[in-house]
Amino acid sequence: MTTIWVTLLAAALGCYGLKLAGLSLPASVLNHPRVQRTAGLLPIAMLTALVVTDLFDANRRYTADWHTLAGVAAGAIALRAGRSLVVVFLVAITTTAVLRLIV
Amino acid sequence: MLLVSATIARSWRAGATTTADEPFPERTAITRAAAGIGLYAGVFGITFGTVSVASGLTVAQAVAMSAVMYTGASQFALVGVLAAGGAPLAGLSAALLLGVRNAFYGVPLTHILRPRGLRRLWTAHFVVDESAAMAVAQPTPRAGRHAFWATGVTLYTSWTLGSLAGALIGTGIDTSALGLDAAAPAIFLALVWPQLSRDQGPAVALAAAVVAFGLVPLVPAGAPIIGAAAVAVGAGQLPTRPPRKTEDR
Numbered sequence: 235m236t237t238i239w240v241t242l243l244a245a246a247l248g249c250y251g252l253k254l255a256g257l258s259l260p261a262s263v264l265n266h267p268r269v270q271r272t273a274g275l276l277p278i279a280m281l282t283a284l285v286v287t288d289l290f291d292a293n294r295r296y297t298a299d300w301h302t303l304a305g306v307a308a309g310a311i312a313l314r315a316g317r318s319l320v321v322v323f324l325v326a327i328t329t330t331a332v333l334r335l336i337v
Numbered sequence: 338m339l340l341v342s343a344t345i346a347r348s349w350r351a352g353a354t355t356t357a358d359e360p361f362p363e364r365t366a367i368t369r370a371a372a373g374i375g376l377y378a379g380v381f382g383i384t385f386g387t388v389s390v391a392s393g394l395t396v397a398q399a400v401a402m403s404a405v406m407y408t409g410a411s412q413f414a415l416v417g418v419l420a421a422g423g424a425p426l427a428g429l430s431a432a433l434l435l436g437v438r439n440a441f442y443g444v445p446l447t448h449i450l451r452p453r454g455l456r457r458l459w460t461a462h463f464v465v466d467e468s469a470a471m472a473v474a475q476p477t478p479r480a481g482r483h484a485f486w487a488t489g490v491t492l493y494t495s496w497t498l499g500s501l502a503g504a505l506i507g508t509g510i511d512t513s514a515l516g517l518d519a520a521a522p523a524i525f526l527a528l529v530w531p532q533l534s535r536d537q538g539p540a541v542a543l544a545a546a547v548v549a550f551g552l553v554p555l556v557p558a559g560a561p562i563i564g565a566a567a568v569a570v571g572a573g574q575l576p577t578r579p580p581r582k583t584e585d586r
Contacts, residue, residue, distance in 0.1 A: 238398060241425040245415050246406040248429070249436040253408075254461040256443020257452055264444050272573025273441045274532075275541050276566060277410065280435055281529035282542040283549035283565030284414055288522035290550060293422045293558040305519035310526060319527045320380050326523030330516030 301337075305330030363480040367471070368487055374467050375491035381524075382499020385412060387507035388520050389500070392420030396504040403500035407493060408465055410528060411435045417521055418559035427559025434566045442469035449473070449481035463489030537572055544568045 256264065264270070289303060290296055309326035317325070382403060389399035394416065402412050411432040418428035442464050449472050452460040468489035475481040512518065533539055545565035552561035 237425055238394065238419065241415070241419070241429055242398060242402055243405070245411065245429050245432040246402070248433045249406050249408050249411055249439065250462060252433070252436045252440040253443070253464040254458065256440035256464065257447055257450075257457050257461050259440075259443070261444050261447065264441055268573055270441065271537075272570055273437055274535060275537065275569035275572050276434055277438055278529055278532050278535065278538050278541050279545035279565045279569035279572075280414070280431065280562055281410065281525045281532075282545045283562045284417060284431075284525045285522045285529070286546050286549040287421065287553070287558070287561050288417055288525065291421060291553045291558055291561060294554055294556070296553055299518070301516070302519045302522070305516055306522045306526065309519070309523035313527055313530050318377070319524065320377055322527045323381075323384060323520060323523055326519040327516035330519040331514060332516075334514065334516065 301330050301333045304333055361477065361480055361483075363475060363477075364483060367475070367480060367484045370471065371484070371487035371491045374471070374488055375495040378467075378492045379495035379499040381409065382496040383503035383506070384520055384524065385409065385416075385496075386500040386503020386505070387510075387512065387517055388413070388503075389416050390504050390507040391512035391517055392416045394419070394504075396501070396508060399504040400497065400501045403497045406432075407462060407496065408436055408439060409496070410525075413521055413524060414562065418562070421558035423559030424557055427557065427563060431559060431562045431566075434563070438466075439464050439469075442466075445469070445473050446485065449475075449478045450485060451478075463493060465489065465492065467492055537575075541569055541572050544572070 285306070289306065290298055305326045305328075308329040309322045312322045312325040385403065386396075386399050389402070390396060394402075402415070406412055414435050415428045415432040418431055419425070446464060446469060450460060463485070468485050471488040472481040472485035475484050507517075529542065533542060545568045548568055549561040549565045552564045556564070
């Protein structure tokens with residue numbers, strides 16, 4: 235319990251520090267092309283990794299629940315159709331819930 | 338949230354009649370867009386609250402995270418790693434690495450907002466994807482300032498209240514029966530989707546997915562995400578193509 239609070243507050247402080255650094259550091263530091271490119275690519279790599287680990291990572295073991303996989307796949311189809319985040323979310327959880335209920 | 342937009346709308350009308358605060362043409366459109374973003378953030382916040390308590394956080398922790406961290410992707414990442422039984426340090430690193438992008442919003446925002454002294458401390462808290470995007474999209478610094486504050490404050494209010502509502506709802510329900518285990522991966526997918534059009538985007542995403550998948554049996558939960566971050570750092574160092582024009586030859 236306490237560990238979660240400490241982690242949470244440390245993460246909050248760190249994230250705030252990053253926001254503040256952006257407003258305080260001289261622009262030349264952050265305007266460096268390599269730095270900017272890396273910063274732009276970081277969320278792409280990490281968010282993709284989060285999708286993968288959410289679906290398959292059970293702490294050093296592979297796992298997979300086909301209901302969840304099907305739900306996220308349905309969400310991906312909604313994304314391709316240009317739907318908003320909230321619609322994608324609703325499609326994904328509804329598909330998962332319905333499949334789990336009937337199969 | 339509604340209160341905030343109502344207040345902004347009122348001050349705009351007052352300004353229009355008295356011309357004390359000279360109106361600018363984008364103001365109403367900005368306020369409306371900010372209200373729309375706030376609405377979506379409320380729903381998104383409900384999701385965050387529900388997923389958080391389903392992952393073992395208390396209601397207070399879920400709300401505190403939204404109130405003091407206030408950066409969605411980092412929050413979801415931290416919750417996800419903790420839920421998977423990952424080490425707190427892995428969750429912390431993932432949250433911070435995802436928060437790095439907020440620092441880069443500072444470059445254009447400093448030009449628009451010109452925050453000085455203590456104001457900077459307060460302004461920093463409201464730097465998120467949406468407030469930065471709205472501010473940068475405006476034609477004048479003045480409209481940009483209005484867009485930043487209208488979006489940042491509206492979003493903050495609805496995101497935090499949404500998290501509270503979601504955490505309260507989530508405490509009493511079977512999240513697995515509602516399919517909420519699909520919520521986090523679906524949201525991450527939706528967040529990364531528009532970024533894939535970026536140069537190197539698809540290649541980096543694919544490499545990150547392969548690295549993360551391969552690391553699963555080798556390292557504790559949370560660490561595969563850090564491994565994937567290394568892919569982005571590596572790809573960022575590759576020589577850049579000259580901008581446009583020479584691309585097709």
